[in-house]
Amino acid sequence: MAEAAKTEVIKKKAGPAHPSGDKRFKLLEVTMKRHQFRSDALIEVMHAAQELFGFLEVDLMFFIARYLKLPPSRVFGVATFYNLFSLRPKGEHTCVLCTGTACYVKGADALLDAVEKLAGIKAGETTEDGKLSLVTARCLGACGIAPAVVVDGTVKGLETPDSLVQQLKGWLPNG
Amino acid sequence: MPRFEPVLLKRIDKPNSAALAGYRADGGYTALKKALAMAPDDVTNLVKDSGLRGRGGAGFSAGAKWSFLPKNHPGPIYLCVNADESEPGTFNNRILMEQDPHQLLEGIAIACHAIRSNAAYIYLRYEYGRSYRVLDAAIKECYAAGLLGENILGTGFKLDVRLHRGAGAYICGEETGLIESLEGKRAWPRIKPPYPAIEGLFRKPTIVNNVETLCCVTHILTRGVEWFKSMGVPPDPNNKRDQGSYGPKLYCISGHVNKPCCVELPLGVMARELIDVHGGGVWKGRKAKAVVPGGISMGFLSANELDTKLDFEGPGKVGCLGLGTAAVVVIDDQTSMVDVLYNCCRFMSHESCGQCTPCREGTAWMTKILERIRTGRGKLEDIDLLYEVANSMGIIPGTTICGLADGAAWPVKNAVTKFRGEFEEYIRSGRSSITPAQQLMAAH
Numbered sequence: 001m002a003e004a005a006k007t008e009v010i011k012k013k014a015g016p017a018h019p020s021g022d023k024r025f026k027l028l029e030v031t032m033k034r035h036q037f038r039s040d041a042l043i044e045v046m047h048a049a050q051e052l053f054g055f056l057e058v059d060l061m062f063f064i065a066r067y068l069k070l071p072p073s074r075v076f077g078v079a080t081f082y083n084l085f086s087l088r089p090k091g092e093h094t095c096v097l098c099t100g101t102a103c104y105v106k107g108a109d110a111l112l113d114a115v116e117k118l119a120g121i122k123a124g125e126t127t128e129d130g131k132l133s134l135v136t137a138r139c140l141g142a143c144g145i146a147p148a149v150v151v152d153g154t155v156k157g158l159e160t161p162d163s164l165v166q167q168l169k170g171w172l173p174n175g
Numbered sequence: 176m177p178r179f180e181p182v183l184l185k186r187i188d189k190p191n192s193a194a195l196a197g198y199r200a201d202g203g204y205t206a207l208k209k210a211l212a213m214a215p216d217d218v219t220n221l222v223k224d225s226g227l228r229g230r231g232g233a234g235f236s237a238g239a240k241w242s243f244l245p246k247n248h249p250g251p252i253y254l255c256v257n258a259d260e261s262e263p264g265t266f267n268n269r270i271l272m273e274q275d276p277h278q279l280l281e282g283i284a285i286a287c288h289a290i291r292s293n294a295a296y297i298y299l300r301y302e303y304g305r306s307y308r309v310l311d312a313a314i315k316e317c318y319a320a321g322l323l324g325e326n327i328l329g330t331g332f333k334l335d336v337r338l339h340r341g342a343g344a345y346i347c348g349e350e351t352g353l354i355e356s357l358e359g360k361r362a363w364p365r366i367k368p369p370y371p372a373i374e375g376l377f378r379k380p381t382i383v384n385n386v387e388t389l390c391c392v393t394h395i396l397t398r399g400v401e402w403f404k405s406m407g408v409p410p411d412p413n414n415k416r417d418q419g420s421y422g423p424k425l426y427c428i429s430g431h432v433n434k435p436c437c438v439e440l441p442l443g444v445m446a447r448e449l450i451d452v453h454g455g456g457v458w459k460g461r462k463a464k465a466v467v468p469g470g471i472s473m474g475f476l477s478a479n480e481l482d483t484k485l486d487f488e489g490p491g492k493v494g495c496l497g498l499g500t501a502a503v504v505v506i507d508d509q510t511s512m513v514d515v516l517y518n519c520c521r522f523m524s525h526e527s528c529g530q531c532t533p534c535r536e537g538t539a540w541m542t543k544i545l546e547r548i549r550t551g552r553g554k555l556e557d558i559d560l561l562y563e564v565a566n567s568m569g570i571i572p573g574t575t576i577c578g579l580a581d582g583a584a585w586p587v588k589n590a591v592t593k594f595r596g597e598f599e600e601y602i603r604s605g606r607s608s609i610t611p612a613q614q615l616m617a618a619h
Contacts, residue, residue, distance in 0.1 A: 040358045042359035043342050043356065043359050044340070047342065078342075078360065081344065084343035099521075100263035101263040101264055101430070101515065101518055102263065102429040104515070105504070105515060106431070137302070137343075139261060139265070140302055141260055141261075141265065141269045141303065142266065143263070143427060143430075143435065144266060144435040144437065145435070146430070146435065153304075
């Protein structure tokens with residue numbers, strides 16, 4: 001009962017989810033409600049927010065902080081601590097290269113070299129036209145198929161620079 | 176030697192091995208039934224007697240850990256399942272979770288009964304998307320079948336299992352870091368004591384166990400202590416601190432081998448046998464130069480140490496940190512150890528949580544020194560400098576809160592002592608293994 005009353009108070013105080021009227025904030029509010037606005041659900045809420053918005057804008061983090069009754073510094077601190085939270089918009093497609101030890105000894109560097117050359121960006125960056133983001137990851141737990149690459153969420157193993165370039169070429173203007 | 180019959184991996188090749196119906200047809204959840212008929216303390220003692228040691232890396236006795244919980248605590252008591260498998264080279268938990276989630280869930284239920292807990296959290300790394308979907312479906316199946324929730328199997332035992340996903344941080348594998356992360360904070364390890372068994376998640380008594388450890392618990396219940404003790408290596412009578420290494424273990428073999436795989440064997444298999452028999456030998460007919468015995472933070476075995484037994488004590492005898500996660504990464508003789516070590520240090524420096532200065536600065540310095548060597552500007556003194564930095568960070572010299580720094584220091588210490596000649600030769604030759612693209616990567 002007490003929990004429900006608390007939720008009611010938050011609703012009254014907050015009014016509509018977000019002044020911009022963006023429906024995604026409403027969806028995020030529903031997620032937070034499902035977690036009963038508990039502060040320990042912060043990471044789950046931020047995953048939901050990133051799925052909805054693509055990345056974590058400062059405004060979005062303030063929104064989360066207010067609803068979970070946390071200082072904005074805490075939300076920002078968590079966002080910058082974990083690898084998977086992004087404060088910048090991501091490209092339309094992503095290519096994640098594993099640089100774990102097993103992948104490294106099997107030539108992950110050559111893959112990175114090839115993609116960086118092809119796309120003209122460094123690891124951690126997105127092409128200017130927003131088509132491709134290049135990310136390096138710690139061990140993905142796919143050491144049996146090293147070197148492993150994740151292209152748009154699909155794990156692919158035993159890649160060579162040529163096979164990888166073939167897959168990414170279509171997304172790039174100079175490809 | 177007769178072929179070892181896998182136990183933990185027994186069901187993985189079956190079609191639809193993740194479904195509850197199949198698991199029950201193979202005798203699943205009888206161990207839970209058996210456990211629920213026993214008193215919680217008896218289950219704990221059984222696990223203690225079996226000599227089961229934690230599979231997550233430290234090798235601490237699982238039963239002993241459970242018995243550290245305060246007696247007659249009013250509760251709640253929590254069980255956290257460490258499924259944040261991030262040690263480079265390790266992928267056994269992923270296979271267990273994706274192919275046989277009910278084996279794990281049964282182990283969780285037994286453990287919760289033993290420690291009188293009604294709530295378990297599975298902390299799963301976010302990268303394991305398939306594990307998440309499989310586990311989520313398996314948990315739902317269990318609730319529907321009355322194997323989770325209220326009144327499990329009609330015994331009045333109540334258990335809720337929640338699946339929590341991380342957000343990508345190596346340090347979440349450290350037990351108190353994991354707890355902090357579950358509470359929705361930065362995964363900063365806590366100062367111990369108090370240990371989690373006294374004050375853990377939400378400041379309540381908490382037990383943190385690895386996925387593989389809990390899977391073993393299921394089989395100890397069904398097959399008994401004698402069966403478990405029939406495998407592995409008994410304690411060394413000359414070493415009082417050796418508790419023995421019993422039971423089956425999943426070894427992950429990757430790197431420069433013909434057949435990278437995950438294989439289940441009794442503890443104490445030789446590194447050479449793993450590579451030659453199970454991994455199909457070193458690729459391209461080359462020889463192994465170095466072998467990582469259990470995830471990179473455990474250090475390196477050199478080529479003439481391949482007859483080391485991979486049990487909890489074996490790697491320690493040849494200067495490695497321990498067995499770790501038993502992830503064997505083979506490095507062939509064409510690969511530069513300077514480059515491999517640089518890869519390790521870069522990883523550790525990125526994943527250091529930044530709380531303790533020796534680790535935050537030390538890992539970064541070691542990376543920078545190796546960067547200098549790799550650009551051909553290294554000095555011979557750099558080798559001793561690397562050793563000095565590595566020797567002054569970690570729990571063992573007593574300068575940090577958690578073991579990440581030890582794990583960062585060990586490969587450095589091992590590499591510069593066991594492969595010193597190669598480092599000297601590299602520096603003297605003044606060559607550089609950096610291509611322009613790698614320089615960009617180093618800048619990242």
